[in-house]
Amino acid sequence: MSVKEADKNFVYDPSDPIIMADPFPIYDKLREEDPVHWSPCLKSWVITRYSDVRDPLLSDNLSVNRLTKFYSNLPPRQAAILKDIIHYLNLWLVFRDPPDHTRLRRIMRHAFTAEAIVQMRPNIEEISQILLDRIDRNAVNKVDLIGDFASRLPAYVIMDLLGVPRDMMDDFKKWSDDMSVFIGGARNSLDKYERAADGCQKMAAYFQKLIKERQANPRLGFLMDLINANEEGDTLSDDELVASCILILFAGHETTTNLIGNAARLMLEYPDQLNQLLANPDLIHSAIEEVMRFDGPTNALVRVVSKDHELHGKQLHEGERVFVMVNSANRDPRAFVAPQVFDIRRQQNRHLTFGQGIHVCMGAKLSREEGRVALQALLKRFPYMVLDPDDTPDWIDAMVPRGMSRLPVVVKPSH
Ligand code: HEM
Incomplete structure (x- = not known):
């Protein structure tokens, strides 16, 4: 019996609703009993220990380029549907290995400066108040915190950052949601390719127009910084600019929604921690880091094996897909003291939620501030x-x- 066949006895089905609601017990089991697990339902490796998640992100045994193989294996009809989206996704630095990644990141970092992010704080505060006022005005007790707050705030912030008018919200939300069924790996969506292609085409057309306008009428701001970003004379091409705007909008939207949603839910599930935070607002910094660790928005990162290698006695072969399970690594007792305790005062907290190595998140400062x-x-x-x-x-x-996708709460006026 091969190693992969033997692993079939270990049931890990991430689409099981019980696991979806609380995946942590199965992560504990995988980390201890089968840290390099072959999942027949995912047809992928599932890696769950902290150092096994962190180290490959720092090495070149794994590649981020899973699009080339995916696209070349598609039947012609699907390949035609996805042609445009693949064109743009191929220009995303998050899907490129060095040297392409190195070039794109060196140019883009000129726009992701500390000042650009600090300048967003008043916008974040204003948007929070507008959304909360709207909930208040509706005067209903029951609220979906995701739909009414957590998903709207980061979308408006990223739109402000890129200079997209706020009244485009519903369009952008729809296009972004349609793309995310494809990119985020949703399982139960039959028309996911058509939806993703449509969302991408519409978003690309919008950014092409916006970038042309900005080039013709320069105006201070992040988008102008991105257009002007220059590394020894090398700049982003028009197509790379469009792709990067889509990436930034996409990367900064759902992730931060999930951070805010998960943070709110955890605070309500752990009233002792909530009371500590209410009594001592300075704890907000460590509280947000603890949310990122304890139940953060990055469940997993996807990679493809680029060099055959062995891990814990298992042979990983070139071309095989790997899920590095960040949320499992963040609960590994080898890396954290009392990892199953949600403790907003935690000091030693080297969670992996923003990734590691060359692809580490470029928007971490902004999303922490938003959170x-x-x-x-x-x-x-x-x-x-x-x-x-x-x-x-x-x-x-x-x-x-x-x-x-929905967090029902009751907004009581008092105890
Ligand atoms: C809580 C919110 C966020 C989380 C948890 C998060 C997480 C991540 C992670 C894990 C990666 C690495 C992906 C990989 O290695 O495959 C990443 C990359 C990236 N993130 Fe974020 N992100 C967040 C918000 C943002 C925001 C707000 C922006 C933009 C304003 C942003 C822009 C990017 C970019 C451009 C990359 C690609 C970096 C590269 O490939 O070199 N992210 N993010």
């Missing part, structure tokens, strides 16, 4: 909010992101 401002504004406005006792959250059915 902190959003959670504080929410708790200040609704200190007596509770999880809806008559309802349960809906979890996102995907391997890569970790979050909810």
Whole structure:
């Protein structure tokens, strides 16, 4: 019996609703009993220990380029549907290995400066208040915190960053949601290729127009910085600019939604921690880091084996897909003291939620700021909010992101 056949006895089915709601018990089991697990249902390796997740992200045994093989294996009809989206995704630095990645990152970092991000703080505060006012005005007790707050705030922030008018929100949300069923690895969507292609085409057309306008009428801001970003005379081509805008919008939207949603849910599930935060607002920094670690928005990262190698006695072959399970690594007792305890005062917290190595998140500063401002504004406005006792959250059915598509809460005016 081969190693892969033997692993079939170990049942790990991420689409099981029980696992979707709480994947952590199975991660504990995988980490201890089968840390390099072959999943027949995913047809992929599932790697769960902290150092086994971190180290390959720092090495070149794994590649981020899973598009080339995926695209070349597609039947002609599907390849035709996905032609445009693959064209743009191929220009995303997050899907490129060196040297292409090195070049794109060196140019793009000129736009991702600390000042550009600090300048967004007033926008984040203003958007939080607008959204909370809207909930207040509706005067209903029951609120879906994802739809009414957590998913809107990061979308408006990224739109402000890129200079997209806020009234484009519904279009951008739809295009981004359509793309995410493909990119985030949703399982149960039959028309996911058509939806993703349509979302990508519409978003690309919008950014082509916006970039042309900005080139013709320069105006200070992040988009102008991206257009002007220059590394020894090398700049982003028009296609790379469009692709990068789509990436930034996409990368910064769902991830931060899930951070804010998961943060709110954890605070309501752990009232002792909530009370500590309310009593000592300075804890917001370590609280957001602890949310990232304990139940963060990055469930997994996807890689492809680029060099045959062995890990814990298993042979990983070139071309095989690997899920490095960040949320499992973040609960590994080899790396964290009392990892199953949600402790907003935790000091030693080297979680892997923003990735590691050359692809480490470029928007970490911005999303941390969004998480902190959003959670504080929410708790200040609704200190007596509770999880809806008559309802349960809906979890996102995907391997890569970790979050909810709906979080029902009751916004009580007082105890
Ligand atoms: C809580 C929110 C966020 C989380 C958890 C997150 C997480 C990540 C992770 C794990 C990666 C590495 C992916 C990999 O190695 O395959 C990444 C890359 C990236 N992120 Fe984020 N991200 C967040 C928000 C943002 C925001 C707000 C932006 C933009 C403003 C952004 C822009 C990027 C970019 C451009 C990359 C690609 C970097 C590269 O490939 O070199 N992210 N992010």
